[in-house]
Amino acid sequence: MxxxxxxxxxxxxxxxxxxxxxxxxxxxxxxxxxxxxxxxxxxxxxxxxxxxxxxxxxxxxxxxxxxxxxxxxxxxxxxxxxxxxxxxxxxxxxxxxxxxxxxxxxxxxxxxxxxxxxxxxxxxxxxxxxxxxxxxxxxxxxxxxxxEKLQDAVTAISGSGPAYIFYVVEAMIEAGVVLGMPRTTATELVVQTLFGAATMIKETGQHPTVLREQVTSPGGTTAAALRTLDDHKVRAAFITAMEAAARRSAELAGD
Known part of the structure; x- marks a missing residue:
C-alpha cells in the first residue's frame, strides 16, 4: 500500500x-x-x-x-x-x-x-x-x-472487500471450467461480467435488488441459480464473514 x-x-x-x-x-x-x-x-x-x-x-x-x-x-x-x-x-x-x-x-x-x-x-x-x-x-x-466507530465495519466491507470479490470470481471461473469452457474464455467472461455489473450499479443509480430482478425471469436459469445460492445460505454466509472481519479489526487494536 x-x-x-x-x-x-x-x-x-x-x-x-x-x-x-x-x-x-x-x-x-x-x-x-x-x-x-x-x-x-x-x-x-x-x-x-x-x-x-x-x-x-x-x-x-x-x-x-x-x-x-x-x-x-x-x-x-x-x-x-x-x-x-x-x-x-x-x-x-x-x-x-x-x-x-x-x-x-x-x-x-x-x-x-x-x-x-x-x-x-x-x-x-x-x-x-x-x-x-x-x-x-x-x-x-x-x-x-x-x-471512527464505523471503521471496523469499513475494514470488513471495503478494506477486505476486494478479497471477497476475487473469491467469487475464482469460483465463477472454476464453474466455467467444470462446464467444459477453456479457462481463458471463462476468465474473460467473468471479469467483463463483473466490470459490467459494477458499472451498471454505479451509473444507473438503481438498487442492486432492482437490477437483479431485471435479470431474473420467472422459472428461468438465473432463478434456478439464485435459489441454489439461497438454499446454501450464501447471503447469510457473506454477512457472517464480514462480521468476523469487523471483530478481527477491533481485536487488532488490542494485539
Missing part, C-alpha cells in the same frame, strides 16, 4: 522532490529509489523533515514506529495512519500532546486508481487537515469521511 500511494501521488502530479520515504530493507529502498527517484531516509529523519506523515505499517509494528518518531513530530504536523484496527486514541496517546492524526482504511484497488478509502479525524485534527488527508488519498481513488 505504501508504494501504491507513492505511485499514485506521482501520477497525480505531486513533485517527487516533495516526497521522502522510509524502508527497512536496503534492497527494497534501492529499488524504490531507482523506480521513482524518491529519497529514502530513516524513520526519525523523515519524520523531522516532513509536514505530513503517512504511516503505512502492520498494526503490530505501529507502537514501535510511534516510539521511534515521537520526538520528531512537530506541533503543526499531520499524522495519517493506514494500519488496520489502530485507533486515533492509540496514535494520540503515543505522540506528543495535541498532535493531529487521521485514521484511514484504504483498499488494494488503489493500485489502479480505483481505491476506496474511509477517513476519520482524531480529536485534534482540524477540518483543513482532514481535507488535506482526503486530497492525498484521492490520488488513488475515492475518499469518504466516516465516524
Amino acid at each position: 505504501g508504494e501504491t500511494l507513492l505511485s499514485g501521488l506521482l501520477r497525480s502530479g505531486h513533485p517527487v522532490d516533495g516526497l521522502v520515504i522510509t524502508e527497512r530493507r536496503a534492497d527494497r529502498a534501492a529499488e524504490l529509489t531507482e523506480k521513482y527517484g524518491v529519497r529514502v531516509l530513516d524513520n526519525a529523519e523523515a519524520a523531522a523533515l516532513a509536514d505530513t506523515l503517512l504511516l503505512v505499517v502492520k498494526p503490530q509494528d505501529m507502537g514501535a514506529l510511534l516510539a521511534e518518531i515521537h520526538d520528531e513530530v512537530a506541533e503543526d504536523n499531520l499524522v495519517v495512519s493506514l494500519a488496520a484496527g489502530i485507533t486515533t486514541t492509540f496514535l494520540e496517546s503515543r505522540l506528543p500532546a495535541g498532535r493531529a492524526v487521521v485514521r484511514v482504511m484504504p483498499n488494494t484497488p488503489a493500485l489502479v486508481d480505483q481505491g476506496m478509502a474511509a477517513v476519520s479525524a482524531g480529536s485534534h485534527c482540524s477540518p483543513a487537515q482532514l481535507q488535506q488527508a482526503q486530497t492525498l488519498l484521492a490520488a488513488t481513488g475515492k475518499v469518504v469521511d466516516v465516524p
Whole structure:
C-alpha cells in the first residue's frame, strides 16, 4: 500500500522532490529509489523533515514506529495512519500532546486508481487537515469521511472487500471450467461480467435488488441459480464473514 500511494501521488502530479520515504530493507529502498527517484531516509529523519506523515505499517509494528518518531513530530504536523484496527486514541496517546492524526482504511484497488478509502479525524485534527488527508488519498481513488466507530465495519466491507470479490470470481471461473469452457474464455467472461455489473450499479443509480430482478425471469436459469445460492445460505454466509472481519479489526487494536 505504501508504494501504491507513492505511485499514485506521482501520477497525480505531486513533485517527487516533495516526497521522502522510509524502508527497512536496503534492497527494497534501492529499488524504490531507482523506480521513482524518491529519497529514502530513516524513520526519525523523515519524520523531522516532513509536514505530513503517512504511516503505512502492520498494526503490530505501529507502537514501535510511534516510539521511534515521537520526538520528531512537530506541533503543526499531520499524522495519517493506514494500519488496520489502530485507533486515533492509540496514535494520540503515543505522540506528543495535541498532535493531529487521521485514521484511514484504504483498499488494494488503489493500485489502479480505483481505491476506496474511509477517513476519520482524531480529536485534534482540524477540518483543513482532514481535507488535506482526503486530497492525498484521492490520488488513488475515492475518499469518504466516516465516524471512527464505523471503521471496523469499513475494514470488513471495503478494506477486505476486494478479497471477497476475487473469491467469487475464482469460483465463477472454476464453474466455467467444470462446464467444459477453456479457462481463458471463462476468465474473460467473468471479469467483463463483473466490470459490467459494477458499472451498471454505479451509473444507473438503481438498487442492486432492482437490477437483479431485471435479470431474473420467472422459472428461468438465473432463478434456478439464485435459489441454489439461497438454499446454501450464501447471503447469510457473506454477512457472517464480514462480521468476523469487523471483530478481527477491533481485536487488532488490542494485539
